[in-house]
Amino acid sequence: MSDPMRIRAQVQGSGAIVRVLMSHEMETGLRKDAAGKTVPAWHITEVTAALNGKTVLSAQWGTAIAKNPFTQFVVKGAKAGDKITISWVDNHGDKRSDEATIA
Amino acid sequence: MRIAPLLGALLLAAAGPAPAQTSTADGIAQYRALLADGNPAELWEAKGEALWKQRRGPGNASLEACDLGLGAGVVKGAFVELPRWFADTRRVQDLESRLLTCMQSLQGLDAAAIAATPFGKGEQANVESLVAYISAASRGLKFNLPQARAEERQMYEVGKRVFHFRAGPYDFACVSCHGEAGKRIRLQDLPNLTVNPGDGVGFAAWPAYRLSSGELWGMQRRLNDCYRQQRFPFPGYASDATIALGVYMGVQAKGAASSAPAIKR
Numbered sequence: 001m002s003d004p005m006r007i008r009a010q011v012q013g014s015g016a017i018v019r020v021l022m023s024h025e026m027e028t029g030l031r032k033d034a035a036g037k038t039v040p041a042w043h044i045t046e047v048t049a050a051l052n053g054k055t056v057l058s059a060q061w062g063t064a065i066a067k068n069p070f071t072q073f074v075v076k077g078a079k080a081g082d083k084i085t086i087s088w089v090d091n092h093g094d095k096r097s098d099e100a101t102i103a
Numbered sequence: 104m105r106i107a108p109l110l111g112a113l114l115l116a117a118a119g120p121a122p123a124q125t126s127t128a129d130g131i132a133q134y135r136a137l138l139a140d141g142n143p144a145e146l147w148e149a150k151g152e153a154l155w156k157q158r159r160g161p162g163n164a165s166l167e168a169c170d171l172g173l174g175a176g177v178v179k180g181a182f183v184e185l186p187r188w189f190a191d192t193r194r195v196q197d198l199e200s201r202l203l204t205c206m207q208s209l210q211g212l213d214a215a216a217i218a219a220t221p222f223g224k225g226e227q228a229n230v231e232s233l234v235a236y237i238s239a240a241s242r243g244l245k246f247n248l249p250q251a252r253a254e255e256r257q258m259y260e261v262g263k264r265v266f267h268f269r270a271g272p273y274d275f276a277c278v279s280c281h282g283e284a285g286k287r288i289r290l291q292d293l294p295n296l297t298v299n300p301g302d303g304v305g306f307a308a309w310p311a312y313r314l315s316s317g318e319l320w321g322m323q324r325r326l327n328d329c330y331r332q333q334r335f336p337f338p339g340y341a342s343d344a345t346i347a348l349g350v351y352m353g354v355q356a357k358g359a360a361s362s363a364p365a366i367k368r
Contacts, residue, residue, distance in 0.1 A: 003146060019140065021141055021146060023143075066317075068143035068146060
């Protein structure tokens with residue numbers, strides 16, 4: 001069970017600025033543990049953002065993204081009170097989806 | 104190496120041309136400002152808040168009855184007055200040793216076993232989350248460690264001696280690196296801890312999220328690693344020597360605003 005994301009969404013000009021912190025190990029699959037065994041890759045592969053259910057951003061992520069990633073983007077036309085939903089899927093097939101209201 | 108993509112993403116996110124850098128220090132300050140906006144320590148704060156309220160351990164109790172110095176269950180403002188003397192344990196305790204006391208007395212967990220657990224594992228990971236939550240509740244408040252009791256003043260004097268104690272294969276002391284302003288190791292400024300280093304610097308910046316390892320470090324882990332860097336034997340977790348150092352640094356930082364949990368390289 002993954003930990004919740006932290007989502008902040010604020011009106012900015014004619015849209016909204018969204019800041020997301022995700023809790024994820026983001027293992028590259030290149031590291032070795034103390035016993036010399038490869039630590040298997042474990043990272044987010046897909047991120048989507050939806051505004052009131054309509055997808056506004058979709059991204060494919062890989063091993064080059066940092067642990068506990070932070071991402072920030074601007075949504076044009078978003079208004080206060082709109083719902084922004086962020087979802088990710090990792091290479092284990094785990095999913096996480098969190099929602100925030102634009103303030 | 105895992106920092107680079109995050110920084111890249113942040114630079115892209117902060118639209119507009121990059122201002123001309125006038126010096127290395129300005130460049131470092133700009134890099135830190137970009138990072139501070141998305142400090143993953145928030146993830147630990149959220150976990151810590153849930154842990155504080157959750158009934159756990161053989162005692163099936165939450166930590167909400169834990170006295171951090173301002174009365175049972177008072178979290179806000181407690182961090183900036185620690186370490187302090189506690190009547191029930193008759194000891195000067197820092198945040199982490201106080202949490203061990205509460206986890207043992209309220210929840211029935213074994214404090215000695217937690218102290219012996221490696222950092223970031225098992226209950227130690229929970230202590231790190233709790234430390235993030237409790238320090239965050241005092242963000243922006245000014246350090247004001249009590250020094251009214253003889254025990255607290257004694258710990259300050261002990262801490263001062265420990266801070267200046269030179270030993271080990273490098274003949275190092277804390278003061279070797281932290282006794283002069285304007286020094287740094289790679290990207291990290293070294294605060295002068297023999298005086299008040301100012302708001303959100305030195306003692307006022309820990310606990311903190313370490314980007315290099317993706318971990319949240321409390322003061323105990325910070326001190327443990329300082330001793331590793333000095334090639335000293337590791338100090339005991341929540342030992343009196345580490346608490347005394349906390350009293351010394353905390354009293355020196357009187358009036359400085361806490362930025363904990365901060366973000367570090």
